[in-house]
Amino acid sequence: MNTDEISRVLLADPTSSFTQFLGRTSPEFLPVQTLGRSGGDLSPTATTIVAVATEEGVILAGDRRATVGSMIAQRDIQKVYPADEYSAIGIAGSAGLSIDLVKLFRVELEHYEKIEGTPLTLDGKANRLASMIRGNLGMALQGFVVVPLFVGWDRVRNRARIFSYDPTGGCYEENGYYAVGSGSVFAKGSLKKLYSSKASLEQAVIMCIQALFDAADDDAATGGPDVLRRIFPVVVSVTAQGATQIPESQIAEITDTVLAGRMTRPDGPEAQL
Amino acid sequence: MSQPTFYVSPEQQIKDRAEFARSGIAKGRSVIVVRYENGILFIGENRSKSLHKFAEIYDRIGFAAVGKYNEFENLRIAGIRHADVRGYAYDRHDVTGRMLAGAYTQLLGMIFSAVMEKPYEVELIISEVGNQAEGDQIFRVNFDGSITEESEYSVIGGAADLIGTALQDTYVPQMSLAESFKVCLAALAADPRGRDVDVDALEVAVLDRTRTQTRKFQRLETHEIRELIEAKPRKAQAKKTDDDSMQ
Numbered sequence: 183m184n185t186d187e188i189s190r191v192l193l194a195d196p197t198s199s200f201t202q203f204l205g206r207t208s209p210e211f212l213p214v215q216t217l218g219r220s221g222g223d224l225s226p227t228a229t230t231i232v233a234v235a236t237e238e239g240v241i242l243a244g245d246r247r248a249t250v251g252s253m254i255a256q257r258d259i260q261k262v263y264p265a266d267e268y269s270a271i272g273i274a275g276s277a278g279l280s281i282d283l284v285k286l287f288r289v290e291l292e293h294y295e296k297i298e299g300t301p302l303t304l305d306g307k308a309n310r311l312a313s314m315i316r317g318n319l320g321m322a323l324q325g326f327v328v329v330p331l332f333v334g335w336d337r338v339r340n341r342a343r344i345f346s347y348d349p350t351g352g353c354y355e356e357n358g359y360y361a362v363g364s365g366s367v368f369a370k371g372s373l374k375k376l377y378s379s380k381a382s383l384e385q386a387v388i389m390c391i392q393a394l395f396d397a398a399d400d401d402a403a404t405g406g407p408d409v410l411r412r413i414f415p416v417v418v419s420v421t422a423q424g425a426t427q428i429p430e431s432q433i434a435e436i437t438d439t440v441l442a443g444r445m446t447r448p449d450g451p452e453a454q455l
Numbered sequence: 456m457s458q459p460t461f462y463v464s465p466e467q468q469i470k471d472r473a474e475f476a477r478s479g480i481a482k483g484r485s486v487i488v489v490r491y492e493n494g495i496l497f498i499g500e501n502r503s504k505s506l507h508k509f510a511e512i513y514d515r516i517g518f519a520a521v522g523k524y525n526e527f528e529n530l531r532i533a534g535i536r537h538a539d540v541r542g543y544a545y546d547r548h549d550v551t552g553r554m555l556a557g558a559y560t561q562l563l564g565m566i567f568s569a570v571m572e573k574p575y576e577v578e579l580i581i582s583e584v585g586n587q588a589e590g591d592q593i594f595r596v597n598f599d600g601s602i603t604e605e606s607e608y609s610v611i612g613g614a615a616d617l618i619g620t621a622l623q624d625t626y627v628p629q630m631s632l633a634e635s636f637k638v639c640l641a642a643l644a645a646d647p648r649g650r651d652v653d654v655d656a657l658e659v660a661v662l663d664r665t666r667t668q669t670r671k672f673q674r675l676e677t678h679e680i681r682e683l684i685e686a687k688p689r690k691a692q693a694k695k696t697d698d699d700s701m702q
Binding site for chain 2: 200203204207208211267285286289292293296297299
């Protein structure tokens with residue numbers, strides 16, 4: 183390490199943002215900023231993410247399919263992750279950039295927390311994500327759209343919250359439930375009929391599985407539960423106790439029940455008039 | 456009238472700089488970093504609740520420092536940045552305590568011998584908790600960049616020698632958290648300037664390998680420290696699992 187490097191390390195601008203620091207010192211590690219041509223066909227597309235918030239907490243779930251055109255690129259991709267101990271993120275859109283962005287966002291939250299000695303507020307995390315999405319606008323215009331869904335437990339307001347984004351970095355708080363990705367229209371239609379804010383967390387998981395099933399039922403790019411290979415949606419719950427990924431065995435059990443119900447009524451549970 | 460001499464021999468220069476750094480460090484209270492059965496315990500006297508001497512650097516790596524606050528705070532941030540960049544560019548498993556300790560010795564060594572800079576008045580301990588007890592590591596880095604690896608415990612700060620001697624007589628490998636806490640607390644009292652160390656004046660943190668999260672560093676809060684003080688020997692040790700680990 184030479185003297186230049188010492189002063190670079192010690193005297194770098196006092197930022198608590200990992201992305202800013204990386205941009206100044208090692209920009210080559212940041213996600214691709216621009217391609218100079220349109221190339222949306224270069225990366226597979228990850229599809230549907232759903233979120234349901236109840237009084238107990240919030241459930242975030244995603245299907246496992248990634249597609250390139252009409253080809254299935256991956257059957258077991260993971261698009262939903264705990265972001266830190268009280269929030270979770272799911273991403274639909276261009277797969278490579280999405281995964282890079284989730285990785286960067288998770289380090290960003292942890293980095294801030296370690297440097298400042300206290301975590302960001304949930305609004306702070308949501309806004310930080312918005313500016314990262316805004317930074318990807320150039321790539322979005324070239325076909326690499328990245329659309330996250332961010333959920334968390336707000337430790338100030340003591341409730342679960344959902345945030346959605348548009349590719350220009352607009353950040354919107356959603357009430358109750360939301361879905362993003364190619365199958366989101368069908369998933370939202372499904373959730374609209376199933377949702378109740380009084381539901382338990384376990385019922386919220388069932389709502390998410392039902393909604394993903396409905397999305398897969400009508401959208402070719404969304405993968406349904408793969409019963410042959412035992413590949414099921416990834417589901418993360420965030421409550422006052424923190425964010426945890428629900429074990430696959432539990433999701434398999436719930437999915438089997440949902441599938442059994444669909445055997446008798448393929449369109450899913452009937453809503454009351 | 457005698458002419459003032461401007462020449463200072465390199466030996467004298469190093470001696471003066473070391474003397475300067477040592478006297479700065481001697482003013483501060485000591486801290487102990489010690490292995491216990493489930494990981495690494497950090498303990499020291501600190502009257503501030505927010506200006507910490509112990510910190511999380513990465514998943515399995517903790518940092519302890521004594522001396523000038525602004526200087527070790529600078530070093531702490533540099534360490535977090537170094538670790539986070541490395542973990543992001545390669546993989547989380549590629550960030551190791553040895554690598555960080557190496558970066559710190561280089562940094563402090565350069566600063567110590569840079570004529571235009573004043574030496575840093577700090578001493579550091581970088582510690583990494585392993586998956587098994589054999590994997591635990593404790594590195595001590597001095598103000599001049601010299602580094603030593605300690606097998607069981609390390610003490611830095613003003614009364615490091617006295618406390619180290621006291622600890623030598625009472626330390627037993629593989630103690631429970633409560634036991635090693637008590638042994639360390641007794642050893643800290645060997646500081647001749649020591650006041651009665653009460654709960655509010657203690658800073659305690661652990662790197663706990665039994666924690667299920669990937670981040671093993673955890674600061675103990677006042678009520679948990681009190682539980683440790685009140686714990687009976689060889690009783691189930693106080694251990695926090697999932698609440699408020701973000702503090």
